[in-house]
Amino acid sequence: MSTLEQLKEQIRKALPDLDVVIGWEQGYDAMHATPLFIRTEEDIDRLIWSPLCVHSLGTYLTGLTKTPNVRKVGLVVKGCDSRAIVQLTQERMIPRENIVLFGVGCTGCLSHARLEYKVEQGGHYVEDMHSITFNGDKVEVAVNGDVESFDFDTVCLEKCLTCRFPNAIATEHFAGEQVPVAPKCEKAPSLEAFEKLSLEERFAFWQDQMRRCVRCYACRNTCPMCVCRDHCISTSRNPHWVSQETSSAENFMFQMIHTMHLAGRCIECGECQRACPVDLPIMLFRRTMVHAMKDTFGYISGADPEATPPLLTFKVEEDNIKERGW
Amino acid sequence: MSARNGVLSDTRELRVVGFLCNWCSYGGADTAGVARFEQPTDLRIIRVPCSGRIDPLFIMRALVSGADGVLVSGCHPRDCHYAEGNYYARRRLELLKQFLPITGIDPQRFEYTWVSASEGARWQEVVTKFTNRIHELGPAPRMQGGSGYDELCLKQIEEGVKQGPACPCHKERAL
Ligand code: SF4
Ligand code: SF4
Ligand code: SF4
Numbered sequence: 001m002s003t004l005e006q007l008k009e010q011i012r013k014a015l016p017d018l019d020v021v022i023g024w025e026q027g028y029d030a031m032h033a034t035p036l037f038i039r040t041e042e043d044i045d046r047l048i049w050s051p052l053c054v055h056s057l058g059t060y061l062t063g064l065t066k067t068p069n070v071r072k073v074g075l076v077v078k079g080c081d082s083r084a085i086v087q088l089t090q091e092r093m094i095p096r097e098n099i100v101l102f103g104v105g106c107t108g109c110l111s112h113a114r115l116e117y118k119v120e121q122g123g124h125y126v127e128d129m130h131s132i133t134f135n136g137d138k139v140e141v142a143v144n145g146d147v148e149s150f151d152f153d154t155v156c157l158e159k160c161l162t163c164r165f166p167n168a169i170a171t172e173h174f175a176g177e178q179v180p181v182a183p184k185c186e187k188a189p190s191l192e193a194f195e196k197l198s199l200e201e202r203f204a205f206w207q208d209q210m211r212r213c214v215r216c217y218a219c220r221n222t223c224p225m226c227v228c229r230d231h232c233i234s235t236s237r238n239p240h241w242v243s244q245e246t247s248s249a250e251n252f253m254f255q256m257i258h259t260m261h262l263a264g265r266c267i268e269c270g271e272c273q274r275a276c277p278v279d280l281p282i283m284l285f286r287r288t289m290v291h292a293m294k295d296t297f298g299y300i301s302g303a304d305p306e307a308t309p310p311l312l313t314f315k316v317e318e319d320n321i322k323e324r325g326w
Numbered sequence: 327m328s329a330r331n332g333v334l335s336d337t338r339e340l341r342v343v344g345f346l347c348n349w350c351s352y353g354g355a356d357t358a359g360v361a362r363f364e365q366p367t368d369l370r371i372i373r374v375p376c377s378g379r380i381d382p383l384f385i386m387r388a389l390v391s392g393a394d395g396v397l398v399s400g401c402h403p404r405d406c407h408y409a410e411g412n413y414y415a416r417r418r419l420e421l422l423k424q425f426l427p428i429t430g431i432d433p434q435r436f437e438y439t440w441v442s443a444s445e446g447a448r449w450q451e452v453v454t455k456f457t458n459r460i461h462e463l464g465p466a467p468r469m470q471g472g473s474g475y476d477e478l479c480l481k482q483i484e485e486g487v488k489q490g491p492a493c494p495c496h497k498e499r500a501l
Contacts, residue, residue: 194428200467203430207469241387249390249469252429256386263421284428292424297417311421314413316403321420326437326455 003104003176004049007076010102010173011044014074018100021074022060024053030131031112035060038074049076051134054109054157056269058084058224061094072098078106080159082168083267083302084224089170090302090309091265093227103168105179108152108160113279115141115155122148158188158283159270170305191287206252212278213251219272219282220258225265233257259285264293264311267302296320340394340460342368344453345384347377347412350401353443355453363450366457369397377401377438378411382422389431392468395460398438399452405442412440434459435466 001009011021015038025036025046033052038044057075064073077085082103089096116126124143131142137152153161161184168174197205220226220234233241234254242253258272266286273283293299297310297320346352352373358365374380377400385396398419406412419438426433437456441449 199427199430199432201430202428203467203469206430210469241383247470252469253387253390256390256429257383259425260382260386260422263418285425288428289421289425292421296420296424311414311417314410314417316413318416318420321416323416323420323438323440326439 004047007049007102007104007175008044008047010175011038011047011074011076012041014100014102014173015041015044018072018074019070020064021076021100021102022057023047023076023102024049024055024057027052031115031129047076049104051108051110051139051152051156052132053078054112054274056081056084056222056224056271058088059222059271061085061088061099061224062227063229065094065098072100074100074102076102076104077168077171078104078109079163079165079167079169080106080267080269081224082171083165084269085302086170086305087225087265087267087302087309088227089305090307101168101171101173103171103174105167105174105176106160106163107166107179108156108163110139111155111157111274113274114157115139115150118150118155119143119148124148153184157270157274158190159268161185162188165303169303187291188283188287190281191284194281194284207248209280210248210251210255213246213254213280214278215246215251215254216277218275218277219280222271222275223258223262224269224271225262225267226258228261255282255285258282259289262286263289264297264299264309265301266290339368340457340465341392342366342370342395342397342457342460343388343393344369344371344397344399345374345377345380346371346398347379347400347407348373348375349407350405350443351377351399351441351449354399354441354445354449357443357446358449358453359446361446363446365450365453368457368460369453376406376408376411377415378406378408378413380415380419382418385419385422385436389435389466390469392466393435394463394466395435395456396437397453397456398436399441399449400438402440402442405440431466432463434463 015021021038023036023038024033026048027034033048035055035057036046058081064070082101085101088094119126119129119141128144129141133140139150139152139155141148164181164183166181167178220232234257242250266289268290270283273281293310299310346355377398380398388396400412400415401407403412423433423436426436439452441452
């Protein structure tokens, strides 16, 4: 039985006890998946599982579990998605007992941005792509009558290159085989490249990038770990942390808020950057904080349901902090 | 005044913001003042109840709003008036220090330390050292640039439309 068949079977059995199960279905064209809310048996047939299933569905949980008439929620999760649920559970942000997770092993998801870039480089227009096939470590796209083939590693989400948790953890169900843990690189290539720049160059880069931010807050709203909803300090007037002026400085300040509030919580799902309509490389910020957290406290968000997040505790003698040396 | 006496290398005042905890470091700065220790005058002190009250975003906001340096000082570990505020602060401040380089803000512009109420001399040393360092670094670069859709931006969009898929916006997407 394929992973998808198995997944459907598990959902079918569990559905009578659940108000809704969220997974993915084919979207408006061959290139896109879209979230699917399964409420009846028939809905299950529309479920898909492929590298197009990029969305981290955990984003719905904090809102949904507070919705009247929704008592129990099922969710299909990849490895990275499951870490959001683990972290939210640790922080007691979701009633874990009312959530049923259907886990899968994941071999990586497609980055539409990277694929579109490749296709356009080849002289085609993205609008002309009409089918996509995932074939081992190759991706084949039919575009304008031609078939273009790319290495999967060159068009997958950047997070998948460093992924250490491809198999969903702490789930009630698991469909298919465990996939091998095989990170392609230690550090995200974009971060590695960016770190080669001098401080001046970095500052100039952000100054330039931040003026493009339209402050749509998609990066915040799509983040599974952003739980403050209508109480976010970036939109509060009292205290007034960020003004409505959309200057580089104010937009940058907003990014600092998101990064700081995700310190020790960000599970590197990359949804913030994926959602950004102007493609700001804000994962550079998030990843740096993730690395700092790991180097200083040996902590990986959402990896261990029993662990205490480092910013909620302390050690009298810290292992890796040498603050007196200046 | 100190600048005139040669404690500082540059005579122009820069903006250094100090977040000092009420119980130790603010007292330490006061002790230094009462003892008439010579101190640089660039520092603007913001008194907080405890170093544990200092949100790293206070520091970011100060830096983004034009501070050239930010100094945080609290009670020594084990001496916190509220028992453990400075332990939490230490973790947050350390993370901020490690994070700053990616933004292009020189991490040298931010420092945190511990000074007790009786350590007037230590306060003098800390604030002088830090202010000197900021003077060596000079004024901090400011993030400027108006809203997303100013004239330059519109020109770039126009250019991009002309260039089609070769437009640099598409290249950024590959990052
Ligand atoms: S990060 Fe890992 S689990 Fe998440 S989509 Fe990529 S390969 Fe799958
Ligand atoms: S999604 Fe992008 S444009 Fe929108 S607020 Fe976030 S960074 Fe700015
Ligand atoms: S900040 Fe970005 S990468 Fe981190 S959890 Fe939120 S959406 Fe995911």
